Amino acid sequence: MTHGAGPAPLVRVEGLVKHFARERRWFGLGPPAARVRAVDGVSFAIAPGETLGLVGESGCGKSTLARAVVRLIEPDAGRVTVAGEDVLALRPRALRALRRRMQIVFQDPAGALDPRLTVRAALAEPLAIHRLARGAEAARRVAALLEEVGLDADLARRYPHELSGGQRQRVGIARALAVEPQFLVLDEPVSALDVSVAAQVLNLLAELQRRRRLTYLFIAHDLAVVKHIADRVAVMYLGKIVEAGPAAALYAAPRHPYTAALLAAAPVPDPGAPRRRLVLPGEAPSPLAPPPGCPFHPRCPHPKKDARCRTDPPALREVAPGHAAACHWAEEPA
Amino acid sequence: MTEPLLRVRDLRTYFVTAHGSGTARAVDGVSFDVYPGETLGLVGESGCGKTVTALSILRLVPEPPGHVRPGSLVEFEGRNLATLPPAELRAVRGREIALVFQEPRASLNPVFTVGDQIAEAAVVHERLSWRAARARAVEMLALVGMPDPAAQAGRYPHQLSGGMCQRAMIAMALVCRPKLLIADEPTTALDVTVQAQILELLGRLQAEFGMAILLITHDLGVVAGAADRVAVMYAGEVVEQAPARELFARPLHPYTQGLLASVPRVDAPRAAGRLPAIPGQVPAATAWPPGCRFHPRCPYAWARCRAEAPPPLDAGAGEPGAHTVRCWLLTEPQRRTPRP
Numbered sequence: 001m002t003h004g005a006g007p008a009p010l011v012r013v014e015g016l017v018k019h020f021a022r023e024r025r026w027f028g029l030g031p032p033a034a035r036v037r038a039v040d041g042v043s044f045a046i047a048p049g050e051t052l053g054l055v056g057e058s059g060c061g062k063s064t065l066a067r068a069v070v071r072l073i074e075p076d077a078g079r080v081t082v083a084g085e086d087v088l089a090l091r092p093r094a095l096r097a098l099r100r101r102m103q104i105v106f107q108d109p110a111g112a113l114d115p116r117l118t119v120r121a122a123l124a125e126p127l128a129i130h131r132l133a134r135g136a137e138a139a140r141r142v143a144a145l146l147e148e149v150g151l152d153a154d155l156a157r158r159y160p161h162e163l164s165g166g167q168r169q170r171v172g173i174a175r176a177l178a179v180e181p182q183f184l185v186l187d188e189p190v191s192a193l194d195v196s197v198a199a200q201v202l203n204l205l206a207e208l209q210r211r212r213r214l215t216y217l218f219i220a221h222d223l224a225v226v227k228h229i230a231d232r233v234a235v236m237y238l239g240k241i242v243e244a245g246p247a248a249a250l251y252a253a254p255r256h257p258y259t260a261a262l263l264a265a266a267p268v269p270d271p272g273a274p275r276r277r278l279v280l281p282g283e284a285p286s287p288l289a290p291p292p293g294c295p296f297h298p299r300c301p302h303p304k305k306d307a308r309c310r311t312d313p314p315a316l317r318e319v320a321p322g323h324a325a326a327c328h329w330a331e332e333p334a
Numbered sequence: 335m336t337e338p339l340l341r342v343r344d345l346r347t348y349f350v351t352a353h354g355s356g357t358a359r360a361v362d363g364v365s366f367d368v369y370p371g372e373t374l375g376l377v378g379e380s381g382c383g384k385t386v387t388a389l390s391i392l393r394l395v396p397e398p399p400g401h402v403r404p405g406s407l408v409e410f411e412g413r414n415l416a417t418l419p420p421a422e423l424r425a426v427r428g429r430e431i432a433l434v435f436q437e438p439r440a441s442l443n444p445v446f447t448v449g450d451q452i453a454e455a456a457v458v459h460e461r462l463s464w465r466a467a468r469a470r471a472v473e474m475l476a477l478v479g480m481p482d483p484a485a486q487a488g489r490y491p492h493q494l495s496g497g498m499c500q501r502a503m504i505a506m507a508l509v510c511r512p513k514l515l516i517a518d519e520p521t522t523a524l525d526v527t528v529q530a531q532i533l534e535l536l537g538r539l540q541a542e543f544g545m546a547i548l549l550i551t552h553d554l555g556v557v558a559g560a561a562d563r564v565a566v567m568y569a570g571e572v573v574e575q576a577p578a579r580e581l582f583a584r585p586l587h588p589y590t591q592g593l594l595a596s597v598p599r600v601d602a603p604r605a606a607g608r609l610p611a612i613p614g615q616v617p618a619a620t621a622w623p624p625g626c627r628f629h630p631r632c633p634y635a636w637a638r639c640r641a642e643a644p645p646p647l648d649a650g651a652g653e654p655g656a657h658t659v660r661c662w663l664l665t666e667p668q669r670r671t672p673r674p
Contacts, residue, residue, distance in 0.1 A: 057525035164615050194379035194552065199596035199611035221525065228598035228609065265530035266600040267555025271578045273601060279534050280527040283495055
């Protein structure tokens with residue numbers, strides 16, 4: 001997907017593939033094990049300072065994609081470039097150096113923080129690993145980080161279990177920021193939080209982005225949250241991006257029937273709002289055996305669905321400036 | 335006016351904390367009614383007491399550490415469930431009031447087939463033979479929209495998706511045609527497209543059976559789409575109660591207003607700048623703030639709010655008691671000035 005005349009992208013992902021083998025074989029004998037096609041040829045680019053929102057339902061491969069982009073898991077194929085560096089080709093030492101520029105924040109801050117480390121130790125650790133600061137300088141930086149994410153300085157002595165969910169997520173963000181990255185992968189960063197706390201954390205993320213000129217890959221299942229924070233949005237279904245475009249255009253006039261269905265299904269806090277007309281039948285098929293043709297065809301409510309949808313996989317192609325969709329009917333506005 | 339099916343008055347459920355440091359007043363004087371055939375949405379953030387309220391209705395709170403305080407009234411068709419003898423209570427549970435939980439797979443028994451678990455309720459409560467009960471189970475699975483219900487009845491929970499497990503749970507809950515279904519975050523663990531299916535299913539079954547639903551959720555969008563009336567909980571209390579349209583059109587409690595403003599919406603243009611978040615966090619149940627429990631986070635709080643707990647005050651819309659708000663602003667509306 002090209003990105004028009006804007007600045008050169010900071011992050012570029014091309015043809016990324018990650019399959020997981022299911023270990024079902026008896027001593028390596030018998031037929032080859034089935035493969036879960038978690039990420040199945042995904043490409044996108046993110047400009048410096050931009051937020052790309054990646055939405056999809058559970059099992060669509062968005063978290064696998066997040067981990068593959070920062071190489072926490074090894075992709076099977078494809079290319080990832082961050083700030084000009086080929087992430088997948090780097091040797092361990094160089095990769096560690098690059099990790100100073102790209103960090104990841106996880107959904108569950110309780111699981112992502114070491115329960116035996118105080119907040120101070122958790123924040124000082126990346127500084128020590130990357131040899132950025134020690135002693136008094138590290139203490140000063142930890143204090144500055146806590147202030148930046150809106151936490152009291154006296155929380156530094158606490159352990160994760162002594163913090164609320166919102167405070168833990170702020171610590172998770174502070175820890176990612178400790179090494180002063182340019183690029184943050186945010187994997188469902190507010191999904192585990194209550195609405196009033198989620199709003200605070202979303203505001204914090206927006207503020208940090210402005211102040212530090214950060215680039216975000218923001219992954220979520222909540223379309224409303226993504227709409228609030230993302231400049232561009234990509235929708236994933238069964239390991240593939242089925243639609244991507246500027247947030248405003250994608251929400252106002254989705255070109256893929258799956259995006260339209262997701263938008264119709266999202267609950268709206270207004271009893272007077274038009275009731276959902278479109279309830280999608282069935283559930284996403286197993287990524288072990290994606291359907292032939294368009295992966296969405298068994299659930300697709302498009303009135304023009306035909307034999308081609310069942311046999312030919314539609315290509316992801318530009319259907320409007322900067323707006324791509326993988327539906328045979330994407331050129332005709334719904 | 336019709337009599338309520340369920341009348342909850344001054345329900346208080348307290349827990350003694352593990353380290354003996356105090357008492358968590360999880361539910362602290364909750365009152366509401368559920369009328370036959372309606373859906374009451376009980377909304378709030380985690381720790382507000384909404385799940386403990388649901389469990390207290392059926393006396394499912396583990397004792398110790400929990401206990402429902404004397405004086406709590408949970409009147410279901412004229413009987414106080416809080417004091418009902420265990421044998422009579424068992425006849426109510428599952429038969430007249432059924433429960434559906436958030437995590438369907440955790441609530442199903444992994445070593446029995448789905449069909450047998452549904453049939454068991456009919457065997458226990460209606461004394462059907464296993465043969466008849468199994469046939470009923472297959473009917474129920476068809477009713478909740480399971481494809482190929484006869485085959486699904488023979489499967490185990492781990493063989494079904496989350497959405498299908500939730501359908502099985504609903505089938506189990508409805509097998510005895512209860513008058514009240516308590517649904518505690520029934521769609522929270524599900525994807526949005528499956529959530530939409532389950533909400534539609536609950537609406538259809540409610541129309542068909544005429545049961546009342548107590549829908550417990552943190553999601554204002556789910557409540558807006560499904561509830562006739564809404565009760566908003568904060569810090570162990572119901573802080574605002576109103577018909578759904580009224581509550582969303584004219585929220586009066588600063589907490590309700592804050593919640594509604596802080597949710598990003600998929601149907602509205604992207605808000606410029608910051609989301610209006612509620613500052614601070616929910617206090618601990620062992621130490622609710624004095625006076626109005628929301629005052630430390632409230633933009634309007636004044637001396638009275640810090641000293642005196644407001645009772646539910648009538649907002650003066652519709653019938654008396656239709657819209658009540660625990661907030662002193664109702665007595666001094668001129669204090670509701672916009673703050674920077």
